[in-house]
Amino acid sequence: MTDDSELRWWYRGHRRRNAVLALVGFLVAGGVAWLVSGLVDGGDAVSPREALGRGCGGVIAVDEAMLLFDGVELARWNDHMRANGTWCRFRERGSEQDIPDLFFEVGVPTFHSGPRGEPEHAPLGGQWTGSFFRNSQDAHTGMVTVLLGCDEEGFASFGWDGLLLTVTATLEEETFEDRGKRRELAALATATARNLSEREDCGRGVGQSAPDVPRVPRVWEYEDLERADGTCAGLLDRATAARLGVRNVSETAAERGVLEDCALRGWRGAPLYTMEAAYGPYGAAALEFLPAGRNDTESRELLRQQQVRVMTAQCPGMGTAVYTVRSAVRDAEHSSRLLPHDQELAEVLESFAERSARRHGCSGPVVWDRR
Numbered sequence: 006m007t008d009d010s011e012l013r014w015w016y017r018g019h020r021r022r023n024a025v026l027a028l029v030g031f032l033v034a035g036g037v038a039w040l041v042s043g044l045v046d047g048g049d050a051v052s053p054r055e056a057l058g059r060g061c062g063g064v065i066a067v068d069e070a071m072l073l074f075d076g077v078e079l080a081r082w083n084d085h086m087r088a089n090g091t092w093c094r095f096r097e098r099g100s101e102q103d104i105p106d107l108f109f110e111v112g113v114p115t116f117h118s119g120p121r122g123e124p125e126h127a128p129l130g131g132q133w134t135g136s137f138f139r140n141s142q143d144a145h146t147g148m149v150t151v152l153l154g155c156d157e158e159g160f161a162s163f164g165w166d167g168l169l170l171t172v173t174a175t176l177e178e179e180t181f182e183d184r185g186k187r188r189e190l191a192a193l194a195t196a197t198a199r200n201l202s203e204r205e206d207c208g209r210g211v212g213q214s215a216p217d218v219p220r221v222p223r224v225w226e227y228e229d230l231e232r233a234d235g236t237c238a239g240l241l242d243r244a245t246a247a248r249l250g251v252r253n254v255s256e257t258a259a260e261r262g263v264l265e266d267c268a269l270r271g272w273r274g275a276p277l278y279t280m281e282a283a284y285g286p287y288g289a290a291a292l293e294f295l296p297a298g299r300n301d302t303e304s305r306e307l308l309r310q311q312q313v314r315v316m317t318a319q320c321p322g323m324g325t326a327v328y329t330v331r332s333a334v335r336d337a338e339h340s341s342r343l344l345p346h347d348q349e350l351a352e353v354l355e356s357f358a359e360r361s362a363r364r365h366g367c368s369g370p371v372v373w374d375r376r
Contacts, residue, residue, distance in 0.1 A: 168201060
């Protein structure tokens with residue numbers, strides 16, 4: 006992989022009313038030669054297919070983009086460079102709005118990345134390492150993120166060694182409550198990710214079949230513990246569940262998501278404990294936001310006081326995965342109560358982490374040490 010072909014990308018979570026395609030690349034030694042600032046293809050002067058084919062260094066899956074925006078003629082809007090990244094954007098042909106229509110981003114973020122303000126998500130399936138994120142404010146907007154692991158170690162300084170592809174689209178009439186549209190957006194993202202993997206020699210995380218995303222669970226949805234068949238399935242036996250007060254759960258499908266959740270709930274879905282698995286830059290961000298003391302002993306005490314347990318695993322080509330369990334129970338002063346079942350929760354987290362790590366081909370999870 007040459008310097009000219011190295012890509013480094015950043016996600017910023019744009020939520021637009023009209024649709025956008027933009028691809029973001031980090032500048033490295035030698036630069037990203039095909040990304041320039043400003044309109045580079047004559048705007049509306051070329052056909053939609055040619056505009057898509059020229060955009061973002063030629064990695065966009067053109068057929069899938071045109072299928073998603075069936076009947077909408079997209080024109081390349083601009084490529085834009087910043088100190089921390091570059092992207093190209095598309096909007097409807099003839100549009101004068103300053104909001105793009107289809108937005109593609111690919112990159113290696115340096116810090117907090119991803120739509121952490123959008124809690125409703127689901128894995129893509131098909132053995133892809135990626136997730137679909139629902140925009141809670143606008144059903145017309147959807148986003149897919151895909152992780153690709155690289156064998157090169159050139160991204161290690163960023164906290165992981167892979168690429169993150171993000172595709173955000175906003176449809177004018179249809180919404181992503183439609184399973185077919187979720188499938189089309191996921192197909193666009195994964196086909197583009199496959200092009201990137203071949204171009205950048207980052208083949209880890211590439212799936213074996215088409216993604217589907219049959220449903221995206223709502224944050225308020227829950228089901229009986231005995232019916233769990235995703236990330237919460239089989240984590241607690243009846244005796245442990247009774248001691249912890251767990252009767253219901255909220256979960257994501259047991260597939261390779263960039264984020265995976267299992268929420269343990271009590272009577273009528275009352276939140277008790279939440280577990281999360283975070284991969285790639287999401288894992289790096291999770292570690293950044295953990296409480297830090299002046300030394301290891303103080304850090305461990307802060308975690309204990311805030312009722313957070315943490316495990317990590319090493320994932321070839323994708324850096325460190327992070328697994329956490331937190332108390333969702335708060336007292337009147339809004340500080341977490343000390344939990345009487347700390348060891349049992351540690352065992353539940355270990356089981357959750359081991360299953361997730363196994364799906365992603367990571368090492369066995371270990372208790373996190375800030376050192």
